Amino acid sequence: MTGVVVEDVTKSFGATPVLRGVTLTAPPGTLTAVLGRSGCGKTTLLRIVAGFDHPDAGTVALHGRTVAGPGRTLPPERRGIGYLTQEGSLFPHLTVAANVLFGLPRRERRQGGARVAALLETVDLAPELADRHPHELSGGQQQRVALARALAPEPAVILLDEPFSSLDAGLRADTQRAVAKALAAAGATALLVTHDRAEALALADQVAVMRDGVIAQVDAPGAIYRDPVDPGVAALVGDAVLLDGRREGAGRVACALGVLPLRSDVPDAGAVRVLVRPEQLVVGRDGPGVPARVRTREFRGPDLTVELALGGGVGDGVDGVDGAVVVAARLPGDADVVPGDDVTVSVRGAVTAYRV
Structure with missing residues (x-):
């Protein structure tokens, strides 16, 4: 199992280059934070891994299977990924249990009570929340439900697009810890894009600093903080x-x-x-x-x-x-x-x- 492997990916929108030959490997079972300022290309990279956008050149492989590259594009629903956005995007008319089970086949939904309870426990939510609706939850609880939904199909890869940015400081810290714990328990390979350096350093097994559409440096959090490759990376990570x-x-x-x-x-x-x-x-x-x-x-x-x-x-x-x-x-x-x-x-x- 090789995790997520992105090789020499380029992407332009019209005449504007966004990704300029991005190469990145996220080892299996780890969390890689892609850290960069707004406009550096990190969300575009995530969308290409997900299959929502297509690269102009280069390849993307998920656990040894090429999903994007010359002559091959696998649709998002066949990539075995979970995707967590900033808002969580829960269905407001469905209960927590129904939201969590939404992505499963119907036969699994009908027998999903134990599955819901296990997933809520994984994301540190009480089982009695299963019958509530999203508007009855805090922002942090909503994001944990969204993560439980993303984990329900047991994807090999989880993609997180700044999922904590809309939370206040107290909720953010608690939710970050719960999400990191849940991802570790699931054994999924995770890519987190963020502009928050403290978040990247605290949660990730490795940090990839993105700048102007390229990866400037990839290393463990401690190493990238102590030995940044240049002054620009130094100022970005601390x-x-x-x-x-x-x-x-x-x-x-x-x-x-x-x-x-x-x-x-x-x-x-x-x-x-x-x-x-x-x-x-x-x-x-x-x-x-x-x-x-x-x-x-x-x-x-x-x-x-x-x-x-x-x-x-x-x-x-x-x-x-x-x-x-x-x-x-x-x-x-x-x-x-x-x-x-x-x-x-x-x-x-x-x-x-x-x-x-």
């Missing part, structure tokens, strides 16, 4: 401090935050772009590091973000203010710093650098 710098001997780089160890060396490089994550910045009163002044403070509950104007250094920052290099640090929520404080800033751990 908050990023990007500074100009220069290589300072093997395995070290100099920038406005000092001379720092590199996670991976950049051989034969002069000028570089240095990536530091905000949580790597250590702010103190009289500790080691470069001098800085606190410009702003944004409290976020468990943590806070402070904007710091550094007191000099190598190169210019992305956000230069009055000639200073300005960086953002993420600190514990009870950190005792306020705008106007003079502090020192050092870096915890190794950083990443890119040739300019």
Whole structure:
């Protein structure tokens, strides 16, 4: 079983290219998040895998069976997929049980009580909800019912098109956990398209970053966060401090935050772009590091973000203010710093650098 394999898929709408040679493999039984900004082509990719759109070139295979390619296009209903949209698209006049069983043959629907109960349990819904109608459920419950319906035919592949984007923060987190648990229990291969980096990193076994119709990088969430392939991917998967710098001997780089160890060396490089994550910045009163002044403070509950104007250094920052290099640090929520404080800033751990 090879999961979902997309090879060199292109797609244009009129004169506008949308996919420019997309290649992606989603291993069987895993969840792959396709992460990208609006308009990058991720929903078009999902629709091509589903069979709703057809590629101009390239192939799509689902668990070893080619479903789209030169001279072969299998219709959506024969691809063995489940599809979950943003809205869930439940039938408002049907009960939860009837919605869940809708995609099954009639003979299976007539004997579906136990099946419904099992599917509701899989998506963490109480069995007594089976007789309710969609308008009697919360948004998160509706999405779980929609997932149960998608899982009912036991598809090998589940496609999820930003299914949590319409939910508020509390419902979103609970629903995400329930969906991830249900997908793991079903053993289905899942593709999730999203613009929410926290969602992608939290739920996926691997993250594929899409940009301008191509896949820029595919890796495990931790790896893609620690070692993004370029500054653009770095900024897409997390908050990023990007500074100009220069290589300072093997395995070290100099920038406005000092001379720092590199996670991976950049051989034969002069000028570089240095990536530091905000949580790597250590702010103190009289500790080691470069001098800085606190410009702003944004409290976020468990943590806070402070904007710091550094007191000099190598190169210019992305956000230069009055000639200073300005960086953002993420600190514990009870950190005792306020705008106007003079502090020192050092870096915890190794950083990443890119040739300019």
